[in-house]
Amino acid sequence: MMFPQASLVDRLAIFIPLVLLWLSSFRAQAQAIAKCWVFSPVVDEASVRAEVSTVSTVEPGTSRQLWSVSSRVTWDRPQTLGSDGAYAVSVLRMPSFQAPQFCTMEENEVLVHTEEHTFTGLDFGFLYEFTVFVLNGTSMAKSLVGVSKGFGTPDCFQATADREFCRGAVVQSAGAPIEPRLESQCQQENSALITARLSWEPPIQLNGHITAYKLQYSEPDAPPGTLPEVVTAMPESTTPEGRVTTDLRNMTLGSSYTVLISAFVIDPEDGSFKEGLQVELKFRITRTTTNVPICPKPVPTTPPPPTAPPMITTPPPKRRPNASAQQPTPAEKPQKPGNGGTHRPGHTPTRPSHEHHQPTTVSTTKGDVKEKPVPTSKKAGIAIAACLVSLGIICAVVMIVLHVVKGKMSKKPRPDTKGAQKGKKTTTSPA
Numbered sequence: 001m002m003f004p005q006a007s008l009v010d011r012l013a014i015f016i017p018l019v020l021l022w023l024s025s026f027r028a029q030a031q032a033i034a035k036c037w038v039f040s041p042v043v044d045e046a047s048v049r050a051e052v053s054t055v056s057t058v059e060p061g062t063s064r065q066l067w068s069v070s071s072r073v074t075w076d077r078p079q080t081l082g083s084d085g086a087y088a089v090s091v092l093r094m095p096s097f098q099a100p101q102f103c104t105m106e107e108n109e110v111l112v113h114t115e116e117h118t119f120t121g122l123d124f125g126f127l128y129e130f131t132v133f134v135l136n137g138t139s140m141a142k143s144l145v146g147v148s149k150g151f152g153t154p155d156c157f158q159a160t161a162d163r164e165f166c167r168g169a170v171v172q173s174a175g176a177p178i179e180p181r182l183e184s185q186c187q188q189e190n191s192a193l194i195t196a197r198l199s200w201e202p203p204i205q206l207n208g209h210i211t212a213y214k215l216q217y218s219e220p221d222a223p224p225g226t227l228p229e230v231v232t233a234m235p236e237s238t239t240p241e242g243r244v245t246t247d248l249r250n251m252t253l254g255s256s257y258t259v260l261i262s263a264f265v266i267d268p269e270d271g272s273f274k275e276g277l278q279v280e281l282k283f284r285i286t287r288t289t290t291n292v293p294i295c296p297k298p299v300p301t302t303p304p305p306p307t308a309p310p311m312i313t314t315p316p317p318k319r320r321p322n323a324s325a326q327q328p329t330p331a332e333k334p335q336k337p338g339n340g341g342t343h344r345p346g347h348t349p350t351r352p353s354h355e356h357h358q359p360t361t362v363s364t365t366k367g368d369v370k371e372k373p374v375p376t377s378k379k380a381g382i383a384i385a386a387c388l389v390s391l392g393i394i395c396a397v398v399m400i401v402l403h404v405v406k407g408k409m410s411k412k413p414r415p416d417t418k419g420a421q422k423g424k425k426t427t428t429s430p431a
Helices: 008-034 156-160 163-167 376-410 417-423
Strands: 049-058 065-074 085-093 110-112 116-122 127-136 147-152 178-187 194-201 209-217 229-233 244-251 256-266 273-275 279-284
Touching: 049 147, 049 156, 065 085, 065 127, 065 156, 065 163, 085 116, 110 116, 156 163, 178 279, 194 256, 194 279, 209 244, 229 244, 244 256
Parallel strands: none
Antiparallel strands: 049 065, 065 116, 085 110, 085 127, 127 147, 178 194, 194 244, 209 229, 209 256, 256 273, 256 279
């Protein structure tokens, strides 16, 4: 089916509203950009500094202590900014999905006239982004481009040491492990290297499920730019006190190490892996091996010896769902009812009391399988198949007979054309 082509008027009726809609949106953007201070001075990003501190307060009406984080942000004043210059500053959690508004003051922005501002009420264990725009104090025109800088807030337990408060505080991914320490040292066999065992408590603040811990450290004499060593510890390797343990091998005698420990969690919202806050542990390896014990040998995990394959036997015969109705065996065929009584289905004739009844057993050993009676369903299937075969033979015979009869009826006696030709006279038509 062919559709008629749209006329020029129909095309314009569709095209003109789209153009007007685009012009209206462009006009709104143009008006917003017209309010901008396009050639405004810009704050130097390197001059932005953020100082984080912990604030303690008491809940009104109770003696419960509350904690929060405040951040004092400072920056340098642009050299070309006049005396009437001002700033629009804001701080948001990262990542932020809030769409920016060009050249207009937003609800979360604060107007300041100095090169510093303090944000209060921040949460522990989050990443924040600070943004500053330059304003014209006379026309209140806002700069088109702002400067941003990210900073993080400390771990709750490290800053407050208040377990009760930190258990109820929110966190971005995971807090830092708690109270790490060096448990023991042992000398590796046939070597002067040391194995150090470390332990720590799991983080109090969690936003997900811990999958592993990461331990990051560098060798004492490693050249600058060398990547640190990374060791992974599983959260299941814990002591009876609930502390997670792991071993660091090949440590040098008399050397000092700094280890950063953090937890990896699975975000419950998107299922991604995220790293939590780090805790720092500093320790020194012993100088001599005089009182250092030898590390115990790891217990070898040998595979179990191979076992012989199981004997394959013939599966037991399938039984009907009604196990109580036992099928008769060939040795125990039901006797036909005599003149003295009738045989009822499902009724087993009683034997004389002097006959000793023995249960019938079926052996599943190969070569000693007794004959089993054919189930009733199989008998019915065989009977139906026999009926169908017989019906097919009868139909074929009938079709053959009909075909023969039809052939005989279609044959008719041919006329004697030779005699007719002999008695036929030929005449010639007059000219």
